[in-house]
Amino acid sequence: MDRELRIEWLGRVPYAEGLERQRKALEARREGSAGDVLLLLEHPPVITLGRRADRRHVLASREALAARGIELFEVARGGDVTYHGPGQLVGYPIVDLAARDARDVHAFLRGIESALVGALAALGVSARTHRGLTGVFAAQSRPGAPRRKIASIGIGVRGWVTCHGFALNVRNDLRGFRDIVPCGLHGIEMTSVAAELASQAPADLYARARRAVADAFAGLLA
Secondary structure, three states: OOEEEEEEEEEEHHHHHHHHHHHHHHHHHHHHHOOOEEEEEEOOOOOEEOOOOOOOEEEHHHHHHHOOEEEEOOOOOOOOOOEEOEEEEEEEEEOEEEOOOOHHHHHHHHHHHHHHHHHHHOOOOOOEEEOOOOOEEEOOOOOOOEEEEEEEEEEEEOOOOEEEEEEEEOOOOOOHHHHEEEHHOOOEEEEEEHHHHHHHHHOEEEEHHHHHHHHHHHHHHH
């Protein structure tokens, strides 16, 4: 059980429910009554702030967001502020690093980035990381062009068991990011798999993205 990874698709889940599902999975893993699991899901529109987020990076008031049906949560994960919405693939890896003899949170985070780069390659999108920045970016189209971020990462750890995770923009409405400074990074653009593939994006892109991510994480945590 210690080295197996179960993939569970939850569908579209309100953010508060997603937090509760994470909590239960984390407790079960710490108690040893369940193994590692990657929860894959999508959320209705919501903005989340990590532990050290700058509230000024949310550009709209809580009242204005609520009037448009966008929730706001402050959560115990790394990273700054991000947006989730339909068409985005969210992943919460609940993984016991101690059981894998891998007590290195930084290495685990780099592994998530690597898995996402691999999944994107399988989808036909060239992606990379950047030194000093967390997350995954589409390959630069031309010198001097703004960096285009396609996946954000923010994890938490409780007793060497990970929680929270990543958000991969697949076919979501990128206008949702206008209400924030994404990840606290000025001067970047947010992009998606659909935007990068343009007319080449298949109708079943989201299902393909789910499979590609599941395969990449199964390989990472084999």
